[in-house]
Amino acid sequence: HFFEGESVAPVIPSFQAAYVINDKWSVSAQFAVGGGGGKCEFDNGLPMFEKLVGAQLNNTVNGGFKPYSLNQSLTGEQYFYGVQIGGTYKITDMVSVFGGLRGVIARSGYTGAIRNITLDGKNSAYYAQASKYYAGIGNNELATKAGTASFVMQDMVLDCDQSAFGVTPILGVDVNLGKLNLAAKYEFRTKINFENESNNSENLAALATQVPAVAVYADGAKVRSDIPALLTFGAQYSILKNRRAMGGFHYYFDKDAKGSATDVKKNTWEVTFGAEYDVNNWLTVSAGGQRTKYNFGEKIQDTNFNISSTALCLGASFHVSKMVNINAGYMHSFYNDYLLDSGNGMTDLYTRKNDTFGVSVDLKF
Secondary structure (H helix, E strand, O other): OOOOEEEOOOOOOEEEEEEEOOOOEEEEEEEEEEEEEEEEEEOOOOHHHHHHHHHHHHOOOOOOOOOEEEEEEEEEEEEEEEEEEEEEEEOOOOEEEEEEEEEEEEEEEEEEEEEEEEEOOEOHHHHHHHHHHHHHOOOHHHHHHHHHHHHHOOOEEEEEEEEEEEEEEEEEEEEEEOOEEEEEEEEOOEOOEEEEEEOOOHHHHHHOOOOHHHHOOOOOOEEEEOEOOEEEEEEEEEEEOOEEEEEEEEEEOHHHOOEOOOOEOOOEEEEEEEEEEEOOOOEEEEEEEEEEEOOEOHHHOOOOOOOOEEEEEEEEEEEOOOOEEEEEEEEEEEEOOEEEEEEOOEEEEEOOEEEEEEEEEEEOO
16 A cells, blocks of 8 residues: 655744844844644555554454455644744854753644445444344354444544643854864753643544554643754864855754654764855855764654655855845755565555755844
């Protein structure tokens, strides 16, 4: 089976501002969507939910597996809104330090349904009648199996909203050595503890008591989904007055974050590289790339699967005046395929593709 999810986020805005108080101090603020940032629609559902139904039915059928069919769909969206304030202090002409806090407002929502489930060509009503028949002739084992199958085969409705709030402390340092500029930043782990408001169907709520994949959507449940701590390093070198090269390294402490990422083999890392060229006094062009290496295990390849990728980017900055810059960029991500052994001789293949366009305006007063 082929399960495709399409996510389109026409606009993901962010705003940044900085004010220089004096020769030593400056303050800054930011509003941005730091995670999620879109809605993804799986019109034909997800393998995790199909496996859920298939496994439940397989366990209730006397004599082994029989063919089943179903219709399913799922829409999920998630936004992590971040409001950040901070201050920078210049220790010397070469060294500056930064401290700040980011408040994170997290929102998630999932709606979907599994409908028209049949087993061996027969629907829920048939197995409900079969349960009554077997009970009538005293075959309690088959009566229980048929009754369970009838319950599982009822339409299942998922309707779950999640909300949480967290705080991220941030520390940074910048060292300017003339042509060479070095920087480092550490963002502490952000505790995110979602609380669910769900209006799920009765049978889906009942399955949540025994199936971990469904339990995270149960009404009133608290679901941890921390943002991991992040350590970054960056460097920029001015080769010539109008040519610059830069690179960076990002390290996410996934293993220390509590929540859905419970099967983390190693922490995630990223390497970035880029170059800028001032073509003339009104145009700067740039190019760069990023390699992201995830090390998550099989248990979290579900609604939010993560696979390693390489991204290539092109950009341009138009210097309209001394006060105004207009920037534009394009990024394409090349994702690795992720193969998952799902048992019973079956293999799941996860893959994705992504294109991103960005525009921004810089104003300096």
